[in-house]
Amino acid sequence: MIKAAGLTFIVAVMAACSSLKNNRQEYKEPYRLQFHFSPKAKWVNDPNGMVYLNGKYHLFFQYYPDSTVWGPMHWAHAVSKDLMHWEQLPIALYPDSLGWIFSGSAVYDKDNTSGFAKDGKMPLVAIFTHHNPKLEKAGRKDFQYQSIAYSLDEGTTWTKYAGNPVLKNPGITDFRDPKVIWYAPGKKWVMTLATKDHVTFYSSPDLKNWTKESEFGQQSGAHGGVWECPDLFSIKAGGKEHWVLLVSVNPGAPNGGSGTQYFIGNFDGHTFTSTSATTKWLDYGTDNYAGVTWSNTGDNRIFIGWMNNWQYANRVPTQVWRGATTLPRTLELREVDGAYFLSAMPVNTFNTLRQKEVRWQNIRVNDSLDISAKVKNFKDKFVLQFKTTTLADFAIKLSNTTGEQLIVGYDKQTNSYYIDRTKSGETSFETGFAKKIVAPRISQSGNITGKLVIDAASAELFADDGLTNQTAVFFPGKPYTALTLLAGNLNMETLSYAPINSIWP
Template structure:
């Protein structure tokens, strides 16, 4: 699997569609896989939702609940679910016309179980842009219209529609803004509230060109008036400083919550990672917010509160002095490697968490005061030789000006997700240990006081 697609909340169920090739562990003709959940934690696999057809492979896109039946697909008072996605035509791609990607729609009247493709597809033909994809659609209430945020090579193009079947170009953004080390992909546009004021967030995923190489997500904050997005700044802000959160977008129809998930891999090595019989996973769901540091406004990401429900046995420690390594592994061990660690320090000083096993594999997660950076170091984390750039130390700036550090780490068998300072700095990295990393310790070269530390094993969440 790769990009999460069509994420939508409807009648108490979260729907996650995703880029999927059912025939192999490497990328192939894309389908939309489908999973459902009541809590974004326990997921149930559903039958494939969309298959490739004569118009092409089913690339990334979004899904909406068409409450007002603007599309006319609804029947007997039932609001349709409408998927808006990119058709990628391999035949046209070979002809090098530059018109092989275009936008199409499908609808469901049985809560996402079965889908009917619209017989008027494509609803947005390609004007001659080679990379013309990943429509993220939302309802813009002030002007009673749908807005499509579309990735168009090196910029974002906004389109509008009264009923999802025909689209008009509104504006472009980004040719002179942000990072351009690779093609722009998988965008999202959403409002967040900060101090009573509405701020629009434009998320743009980029491949390659990320802060720690390969794929990554950047974002811009600004205003949107139904036609034009005006950024407060054209400088890049990174959604996640790790190597493994790509194509991250939010769920539709979640009211005043903004919930984001990404694909937990990187195109630099996605087809080579040493896993069997599966390949690739998603990040946990994250709740987005805004926070001011000095005069600068940033977006924050923290674990969705639904994750609290899978906390299992654990312990807490108060006022823990750390210099030489202190063993944090729970009594009896945690063989699954699935845990959550929350800690607060008395001062912003160096420390390092070490996840380890008896084979000598170590994954290091820490803070370096001299450079004011967090890091995840996977150089000795196990299998790293499958791709030249995998075994690296990844760095992220500490953005907070707080004199204390607050940190949440969520670890799984093959991934860590780090949320620092209330989600101001986020890092997601995958790893492949030779045996589970059941050891856990903390050390500090200069010594540090941990005010509060809480460890919880997490119950496996796959049904």
Template sequence: MKKHFSILLIAGLICALGCKQSSQNVDEALVEQKDVLVEKFRPNFHFTPKANWMNDPNGLVYYKGYYHLFYQYYPDSTVWGPMHWGHAKSKDLLHWEHRPVALYPDSLGYIFSGSAVIDKNNTAGFGKDAMVAIFTYHDPVKEKEGKINYQTQGIAYSNDEGETWTKYEHNPVIKNPGIKDFRDPKVFWNEEKSKWQLVLVAKDHVQIYESPNIKDWSKISEFRFNDNPPLGVWECPDLFKLPVEGSNEQKWVLIISHGGESAPNGGSGTRYFVGDYDGTTFTTNQKESQWIDYGTDNYAGVTFNNTPDNKRIFIGWMSNWNYATVTPTEKWRSAMTLPRELSVYKQNNQYFLKSKPIDGFDAMTQSVAKNEISGDFPHKISFENLQHSEISFDAEIKDSLQIVFSNNEGEKYILAYNKANGLFTTDRTHSGQVDFSENYLKTAFQTMNIGTKDALSIKIVLDASSAEIFLNNGEFVMTNQIFPNENYTHFEILPNTDLKIENFNLKEIENAIE
């Protein structure tokens, strides 16, 4: 959801009339294109648009063997513009098939963020198993006129598995109550109440609605949290139930994103609350914010509806509004994070969220034989395809730990842990291209307080322009964009003494876009 450009392009005001044809031309080119030209920094196994601008994941839903990813998309430029919903689908969440643009702006506004469900009981009357999208209309004309009610909620439906869409003739289905920031509906079916429910954000809090038919909605409660200082506008909510690991207990999780400078290391970020939900009201005993990712490049993430085995699978936008429009890519801009499975665990009478790569990701990896790796295994090694790899190991730590990825140009991406102060850090100051944005440089050094640990289980996933770090099976996570001018081929763990390394594994990762 674009939130931070205060002046909208005049061209966007007439998008409902003029941009559909150009978007259709892009659609045809994308669907017909068989091969993807792999540009510099184009990921091998993270989702990217074939061309132009992408941000938030939207409408995440599973249906008939396919995971559907809709996303904020501007088909006419590599910077943000009048929002559409792009569309891709996948059988495994890793190999994606690009589909035509799903939703276009119209007279009610741009198509901002939202969600999608499968109406198994035909409650809306659009047809059994209709795919129904619920999204925010953003009216640029009203915004330009200074009105505050320029965001409303609309719906559309598809009877051909998301290929074509019909907008509901009586949109909007939720009108604006007089709130400037009123958006991002996430819908789910409440089995206990046999009703549809949704969470949406209203400036600095969450509102919860319910409906028997996806068309007629009634507000039933609100959730607020006393942030001091305030974290700014709330965005992209999600509400779902998960079992607590190792128990018969179940808890509800509420996810919220924030732009601006709210995240722990600056810029955009996503936090969560673990609590209880009685079908009307969400409550939590949590005293402070917990963050789903402490890196600077995981924002606006939400989870899939209707997944097999009720797994809760999360995907985030792998960027940051502080520099998203100026990252050094050419034909496309922005990627999604690896899909991650979420779980809840309890520690010291508190509840926390874990996130780790989905199980299916292992099928894309293959361990590299030692005879293909040069150097002092495992402390200082070189490998040609390190830039598209997964490195995992367990470390017993006496005082500190440092991990260095580097290339022949002397560029370095550094991870470190200091046992004395409990801080895990990442440093991309000299990782490659960094001068495209002052805000990127300002957040080059990032910290995460994980406390005193005698041992760490570490997994690092590198792609062409990203690093995703999972500590202790996903208890702590950091996601960073990096832009090395030459692929990293060297890896080093320091110190070489007083550090016990076990279960070291270097895996090469399949190219999912070939």
């Protein structure tokens, strides 16, 4: 008996050690991001159903568990207490007889308007698009419709509503991605739905019965492709309430492929009216798409996007998994020359991952400054923060011993920022990948502040306190080992480098 018990103990310890080893290997593959969420394996795209409840941020996401390319969609599930460290949970919603589970949202029905509560437990309700491949193959237009499911154990298990679909398709080929909010003045739920080349607003008292309110967008914004993943929310600035409408479009983004535009205006519970005179973009990089905000976070607007682009998403050179999310970002409205713009900056909890900072003050760069030479044990996962005293050309170059390089910089003549991944590493998987990605400078300040976040195979530039943002992925053959600041004549008031800890075990 003692020997048997001892053997059982040894086997258990070996199994636990093997599990830990495998987990480390899962998050040590080439190009694996170390402080952005990605699934252990297989395909991921749009973030879905993001809701905050009882100290946990829930992140559902489009997922295909059988391949690393897009296929029949499920809702996978992860949770976090700080928006940084994530625990991947079992798949939440599987395809069924009504179709695959496309994008949508989730709300906390604290007043039980849906009637799903039981034994005092209020429901989480997921609102999603059912995509019926059989109807699509048959040539029907009404193969997408909206359905709901509810959870009484904070998202662990879900029950699909027996009356699905709750919003039938009127005959529109692209009828999807419901984002639902509670509109308190009207005591009703409001759904913002992508309907081909515009959005349509619906309302409901109970999440089950929906009435059309209005449409927006046929003559507004960018129309290079289909509209997707809308998000309507209120945000305060300048002593008043404004309404923001996010809309992803594919293709038609400023630098090709997928991107997210936004409109600022007013919403009265029935109609959205834009006050934006021009098309505005949340991120001018190539790899921030289908992003939306968390619900049930009060006045704090927290956004996360899919860090990829439909132009090459199925072909990026990762093997075990494919896809990741951006850093979670706090959204605010800022006024520039009488007009409002969205700013986006990493959430504050990102700072908890920072290691000891190396900092310089009042330095002049006349040619180049080798930052990596001034840092012990330079790593290619870091945040670089800087503030210039004037406007002048500069470039931040990441490079390795094989000559591959990623360049992030500012061009004074065009007053624009850029990320140049022409020689960044593996680019052959898509002809348009190797290029210079350009973003206009929105701020009118006489100096530049910047935060550049690098995570092994991703770059996120937050310029001028998040007024101009760029997100881009890249795939170097070897990790970058050198960080150099290039400038003809540049005064830096402050410059700092801090390595970032991995979030994985």
